[in-house]
Amino acid sequence: MPDWSYQSLFRPLLFRLPSLPARDLTLGAMGLLSRIPGGTFVIKTLGHMESHPILEGELCGIPVKYPVGLSGSLDIRGAAQKALAQFGFGFMEIGPVTVREIPGSLPVGRDTAEETLVYPEPAVNVGLERLLGRLARGEGHTLPRFFRLRPMPGASPAEASAQLKEMAAKLAPYAAGFHIDVLTPEVRDSWTLEAAAGVMRAVREAGAAEPEQGGRPMLFYLPLDFTAAGFAALLPFLRQQAWDGLVVGEAVYSAQGAAHIGRGGLEPALAQLRRVRSALGPGLPLVAAAGIHQPQDALDAVEAGADAVLLHSGLVFSGPGLPKRINEALIYEKVRGAAPPALPSFWAHWGWMCLLGLGMILGGVLAWMIAATTVVLPYDVSFLGMDPALLDLANSGILRFMSHDRVTLAGTMISIGVVYFQLAYHGLRHGQHWTRTALMTSGLVGFSSFFLYLGYGYFDPLHALAAALLLPMFVLAMRAPADRPSYEPAGRLNSPEWRLAQLGQLLFVVLGFALAAGGVIIASIGITRVFVPTDLEYLCATPEMLNEINARLIPLIAHDRAGFGGALFSDALAVLIIALWGIGEGRRWVWWTLALGGLPAFLAGFSVHYFIGYTSFIHLLPAYFAFMLYALGLVFLYPYMMGRAAARKDEAR
Known part of the structure; x- marks a missing residue:
């Protein structure tokens, strides 16, 4: 409690x-x-x-x-x-x-x-x-x-x-x-x-x-x-x-x-x-x-x-x-009266996590560009043994549906990158143990989720290459030394801003749990039945019909869904730990982490659904609910973390 x-x-x-x-x-x-x-x-x-x-x-x-x-x-x-x-x-x-x-x-x-x-x-x-x-x-x-x-x-x-x-x-x-x-x-x-x-x-x-x-x-x-x-x-x-x-x-x-x-x-x-x-x-x-x-x-x-x-x-x-x-x-x-200890060098540990975050952002941007244009990559075509034009001719919704999966994954990757960079630069660099815990937990889940791609027997060489490049950065970043006390002024009053922030924090905690549940559900569906009813309605097809088009089509789609579910779960854990442990008076960087970290994922999710015409209210209802939590949470947290309370804290410095 x-x-x-x-x-x-x-x-x-x-x-x-x-x-x-x-x-x-x-x-x-x-x-x-x-x-x-x-x-x-x-x-x-x-x-x-x-x-x-x-x-x-x-x-x-x-x-x-x-x-x-x-x-x-x-x-x-x-x-x-x-x-x-x-x-x-x-x-x-x-x-x-x-x-x-x-x-x-x-x-x-x-x-x-x-x-x-x-x-x-x-x-x-x-x-x-x-x-x-x-x-x-x-x-x-x-x-x-x-x-x-x-x-x-x-x-x-x-x-x-x-x-x-x-x-x-x-x-x-x-x-x-x-x-x-x-x-x-x-x-x-x-x-x-x-x-x-x-x-x-x-x-x-x-x-x-x-x-x-x-x-x-x-x-x-x-x-x-x-x-x-x-x-x-x-x-x-x-x-x-x-x-x-x-x-x-x-x-x-x-x-x-x-x-x-x-x-x-x-x-x-x-x-x-x-x-x-x-x-x-x-x-x-x-x-x-x-x-x-x-x-x-x-x-x-x-x-x-x-x-x-x-x-x-x-x-x-x-x-x-x-x-x-x-x-x-x-x-x-x-x-407060002592000078903070010298900050570690970029290459000591925290810099590697910053690079990992930037790598996730860059990878997400490239994935978004590909997913919004060609959708499939040469090795996808090679795996299918089928030209995209023929695929589109067989079912005009397939490529758009795959684009929807891949754009949402790309947005989630960018969100993860933003959160990782912020936690590394503002938290890990200053020896804050809760930020290291958030990065460790989220990172372990994220890298482990790579194996979900194999659920239907499809090996993605690009994802494997990205994981191989980013994993050493993660390991090097987790060498962070013993925790340091926080040199940030702590909240002292049961102010109206503090009481309002408790509601904002509650909303973000609920958001974190909801996203984590969503990630698990999506990943589970991706490695089992692959589709939900609204997906099949959009495609105007049954799994058997898709299998008749190409026996390897469902494994390819399953790999996208499982990958997105794993990434969403990883992102959710970072958001949840920030919401549980990172909220504090005047912590502007935490507010910006939540705001900027959530924006790419929501932008990608909503834009691609409306762009491809997949606007089923039932399908988008969880996203609407999550966005409501995100927006209201930021509003309720703002006075405590960014407004007058933060200004008083700056004066205390």
Whole structure:
């Protein structure tokens, strides 16, 4: 469920449901997908959540891949932990955890305008024993887990100390660390600060052992709505107890005890972060858990002193791509002050792919010229043993039909060439791994599809020569070195342009899948029954009649159809990967790649059909549908990739 599907399809539908059913449906579906063989691969492929290892670091001495974590309150039953672990998170919080289950009966509120979730029962959880059973069965991921421990409502200070120590001891085998959430609204109303500090000290001392001895890092959980005066009174205890880190909590509590978690928590969180950082110095690890709804919020939290962030309501309102977007923004902040590394030489690797792309363009232009004039080549005539004039005399539609196949193939070849050149020059040259993946996947399919030409026993020497010339270029281009971080400014805001672009991205993803399906179908038909009913209607003939004209005619046509299907599938994979992984704010070259890459194929397809009079609406309907996706997708992507958003990005450079 990446952002392009979440924002455009699933969020509008889910937000029509009550909050709890919507949450359970979403988490249940993701959990089910992750448990299906290959499910996590699908999640990773559709969302491409992985970022560059430049973000790898530590949190309280625990190695984390990314400084973005998942709040435990979002998935209290652990229904989708394996799926959520694929979203670009570096660690996970689990909790709140209490020694006994606290069941919930009240619905969760959702204020869409304010982007806020309201939990009337904020301590709801399955309890320690059920959690231990879940952990023993495994959750399907290896991300570090930080457990947020909380005393039972109504517990005395002595009972709270015993409960927290029991939970820490039993959860230690599964824990990277603990968030100690003592200062709940109830405690603040019923305990003295000294009593709360005593509980904190007892738990802190119990976890002070080295990790080899069962100890784990202990982070103090500071309530988001704790006042400046309250923090000043708490500060001496925090200094004395020497916590391993501190979490600025995610919720503002109402007078009725309901937890409000949403966008409005950002400003209080920033104030708390500055207050804590100023009082406790630069060395203490800080985690911000409130109000992170867009990458800029995470950057603001880091500027205020946070070392990492936890996501909750932002994932609900912004979408599952938020961790990736934050990671990309953090990467750019790391590299923006440094000079980009020197670009590799033309002959290092990327130049060969540029030459391959130019070769495809040139080959496509020549093929188009031949297909629009003589149609057949001397070796085609030799294979048939029949003069084109006699062929035309036998059936006046045959040469026009073959021209239609060959012109559409030529247009697809030009499209592939444009896409390959753009990906090589703007992506492979700069070490962008997603462009290499697109080229590798598309190229392997394209060269492998050469063997489809043999489906009916026809060997095309010109295609074989082209493949022999281009294959070494492909191999040399794929020698690209290790990936580099992107030096392009990353999108920071959930702007109207960004939201519109999610719809444009969805349309191009659908286009990519549709073209891929079309390529497979055409290639399959080409190596089996060759014709569809509308083809035979246009030719006013049956396969038997064509076979009577020349026994080698159908194999010749089959070779064209199979070749076009393979080329279309290859082109579709490149377009699909660009749509899935390449859309970004201000990426003008990607927009132009999609625009210029699609134009030759559509121009060739529509022009040749109208030129030869093959205008069956049913036959052309898939092409009309594909063109609609292409045109609308470009329109919806334009503001984000080429318009005002892009202009803001240029100013940032």
